[in-house]
Amino acid sequence: MKKLVLVGGGHAQLAVLQALARQRAADIDAVLVTPSPWQYYSGMLPGFIAGHYAEADCRIDLRPLAKAAGVRLQLGQAVELAADERQLRLAEGSGLDYDLLSLDPGSATDLDTLAPPVAGAPLADPWAAEHVLAVKPLAHFFALWPQLQARALAASTYQLCIVGGGAAGVELALAAAHALKAAAGTGHAGIRVSVLAPAAALLPGHAQGVRARVTRRLADSGILVVPQRAHSGTDGLRLADGRLYPADCVIAATGARALPWLERSGLACSDDGWIEVGDTHQSLSHPEVFAAGDCCTRLDPRFARSGVHAVHAGPVLAHNLLAHARGEALRHYTPRRHSLYLIACGPRWAIASWGRWSAQGRWVWRWKDWIDRRFIRSHSV
Missing domain, CATH: 3.50.50.60 (FAD/NAD(P)-binding domain)
Known part of the structure; x- marks a missing residue:
C-alpha cells in the first residue's frame, strides 16, 4: 500500500x-x-466582479470529488x-x-514589486496594510470584493488602482469599472479606475493586435492607464517619478510568487x-x-x-x-506552441488571443462563458 x-x-x-x-x-x-473544501476558479473571477456570476458559480466543492475518489480530505x-x-x-x-x-x-501574489525601494520589510507600513488587496489567495479576494464595492459606492469620490498590466490586471480593471458604473448609475461620477504598469508590461507576451484591442477597451471604459511602476509609501502610492498617486484601494495583480x-x-x-x-x-x-x-x-x-x-x-x-x-512508464506533457487566452472585458464582451491571431465580440464572451461553465460542471459530482 x-x-x-x-x-x-x-x-x-x-x-x-x-x-x-x-x-x-x-x-x-x-x-x-x-x-478549504472549495477550489475557486480564477478564470471566472472577472465575471464575478462584473456581476455576471454568483460566488457559488465560480467554485468547485472538493468534498464529493474526494469521496468519489476514495481520498480522505484533510482541511x-x-x-x-x-x-x-x-x-x-x-x-x-x-x-x-x-x-x-x-x-x-x-x-501567492508577488507583493515585493510594491515594496518601497529602500531597505525594510515589503508592505510593512500601515497605509499598505489598510489599502492594498492582493488577488491571491482567491477565496480571500472573493470574500472582500463585495465590501470594496460597497465602500466605493458609499463614498463621494473613490480611486481604485490596479497595479499590474498582465491579463489578470487588465481583466480586473475592466470588470471593476463595469461593476461600479453599473451599480452607481449616472448619478455617481466620483469613481475612478486606473491601471498602473510600465508601458512594456501591458499584456506582455501577447501580440500587438491584442494589446491594441485591450488599450481601446480600457479607454472606452474610462480607465486611465498610467505607464509607470508604483510602490507603496507611508502616505499612499508613489510613482517611479516620485509623485504621489491618490488611491483609496490598490488591487495588486503583480504576478505570482x-x-x-x-x-x-x-x-x-x-x-x-x-x-x-x-x-x-x-x-x-x-x-x-x-x-x-x-x-x-x-x-x-x-x-x-x-x-x-x-x-x-x-x-x-x-x-x-x-x-x-x-513501476510503469511515465507520460510526457508537451505544451502547445500557442495557448488560447480569452480576456474578459467587463460587460459580456471578450477578446481572444492565440499567437498573432486575435478577435473580439460578444461571441467571444459566450465562448469563454461556455468553457468556464463546462469546466465547473465537469468537476461536479
Missing part, C-alpha cells in the same frame, strides 16, 4: 481526483490536504515540507508521511523558488514528488505558470502518479 499525499486542489489536482475515482486503486492510500494549511524525510507538516502541528507526493498548492515553504523543502528549485520539474512533471531532485500548476517551472520556454497549462498537464500528472507507484 502506497501513501499518496495530494497538496492543494488546483486545476491539475482535480484531474488526479477524477483518475482515482475511475480506477479506485486498491494499492493507493490517498489524502488530500487543502485549507489544513501546509507550512513545511522535508523532502528528504518525506514528511509534510501542517499549520496546526500535525505531520503526514508519504511514499508519493503531488503538489498543486498554487502561489513561490510559496516560501516549498523553497525551503529541499526540492530542486529555481532561483526564484519554483519547483523544478521535467516534462513528466516529476521533481528533478526527488522522483517520488510530482508538481503541477503555478508552483513549478520547467526549462521549456513554452511553459508558463498558468491555468491553461495546469488544466492540460492534469491528465499527465494523474497518469504518472499511478504509473510511478506501480
Whole structure:
C-alpha cells in the first residue's frame, strides 16, 4: 500500500481526483490536504466582479470529488515540507508521511514589486496594510470584493488602482469599472479606475493586435492607464517619478510568487523558488514528488505558470502518479506552441488571443462563458 499525499486542489489536482475515482486503486492510500473544501476558479473571477456570476458559480466543492475518489480530505494549511524525510507538516502541528507526493498548492501574489525601494520589510507600513488587496489567495479576494464595492459606492469620490498590466490586471480593471458604473448609475461620477504598469508590461507576451484591442477597451471604459511602476509609501502610492498617486484601494495583480515553504523543502528549485520539474512533471531532485500548476517551472520556454497549462498537464500528472507507484512508464506533457487566452472585458464582451491571431465580440464572451461553465460542471459530482 502506497501513501499518496495530494497538496492543494488546483486545476491539475482535480484531474488526479477524477483518475482515482475511475480506477479506485486498491494499492493507493490517498489524502488530500487543502485549507478549504472549495477550489475557486480564477478564470471566472472577472465575471464575478462584473456581476455576471454568483460566488457559488465560480467554485468547485472538493468534498464529493474526494469521496468519489476514495481520498480522505484533510482541511489544513501546509507550512513545511522535508523532502528528504518525506514528511509534510501542517499549520496546526500535525505531520503526514508519504511514499508519493503531488503538489498543486498554487502561489501567492508577488507583493515585493510594491515594496518601497529602500531597505525594510515589503508592505510593512500601515497605509499598505489598510489599502492594498492582493488577488491571491482567491477565496480571500472573493470574500472582500463585495465590501470594496460597497465602500466605493458609499463614498463621494473613490480611486481604485490596479497595479499590474498582465491579463489578470487588465481583466480586473475592466470588470471593476463595469461593476461600479453599473451599480452607481449616472448619478455617481466620483469613481475612478486606473491601471498602473510600465508601458512594456501591458499584456506582455501577447501580440500587438491584442494589446491594441485591450488599450481601446480600457479607454472606452474610462480607465486611465498610467505607464509607470508604483510602490507603496507611508502616505499612499508613489510613482517611479516620485509623485504621489491618490488611491483609496490598490488591487495588486503583480504576478505570482513561490510559496516560501516549498523553497525551503529541499526540492530542486529555481532561483526564484519554483519547483523544478521535467516534462513528466516529476521533481528533478526527488522522483517520488510530482508538481503541477503555478508552483513549478520547467526549462521549456513554452511553459508558463498558468491555468491553461495546469488544466492540460492534469491528465499527465494523474497518469504518472499511478504509473510511478506501480513501476510503469511515465507520460510526457508537451505544451502547445500557442495557448488560447480569452480576456474578459467587463460587460459580456471578450477578446481572444492565440499567437498573432486575435478577435473580439460578444461571441467571444459566450465562448469563454461556455468553457468556464463546462469546466465547473465537469468537476461536479
